[in-house]
Amino acid sequence: MIELFKGYLDKEWHTKTECLEWYEKQYFTKLNEREFRRRIESFNEKYAGGETEMFVAHSKKGYLLTNDIDIIKKSLLDDYRRALKLLKRNSRCTKALSEKNQISLGQNEADLYEVVMKMGA
Numbered sequence: 001m002i003e004l005f006k007g008y009l010d011k012e013w014h015t016k017t018e019c020l021e022w023y024e025k026q027y028f029t030k031l032n033e034r035e036f037r038r039r040i041e042s043f044n045e046k047y048a049g050g051e052t053e054m055f056v057a058h059s060k061k062g063y064l065l066t067n068d069i070d071i072i073k074k075s076l077l078d079d080y081r082r083a084l085k086l087l088k089r090n091s092r093c094t095k096a097l098s099e100k101n102q103i104s105l106g107q108n109e110a111d112l113y114e115v116v117m118k119m120g121a
Contacts, residue, residue, distance in 0.1 A: 002043040002056055005065060010054070013061035 008014070008022055016033060023031050040056045040063070047055045053067050057075035064071065 001039045002065065009056070009063060010065040013059070013064045015062040019063060 002009070004023070004027070005019065008026075009019065014022070016036065020031055020033065020036060023029075023036075040058075043052070043054075043056055046052045054065050055067065055072045055075070057064050057066055057068075057071045058078065059071075059075065066072065
């Protein structure tokens with residue numbers, strides 16, 4: 001599908017909005033943002049598998065269909081940094097959830113001892 005953007009996306013950087021508007025004008029059908037991102041991801045998987053020499057890079061400028069190794073590396077570094085941020089946030093939130101969901105087994109040590117003893121039996 002990204003092949004449909006050749007001649008447009010491979011000449012200069014374009015924002016997601018520009019790409020979607022161009023696609024609608026060219027093919028008389030709308031493409032939503034999520035589907036656009038999924039198709040880019042799918043296309044880039046082909047690059048990873050050696051099926052294509054082109055890669056859809058992203059930056060603050062938008063998207064670019066390229067085979068320039070430096071641009072691809074910068075895009076992949078950004079992906080890596082985003083992934084680390086997501087993992088850190090996930091880890092912190094998972095820890096906070098586990099701490100909030102601790103079950104109080106009893107009000108005092110005697111109650112707690114009794115519950116533990118029943119569990120062992």
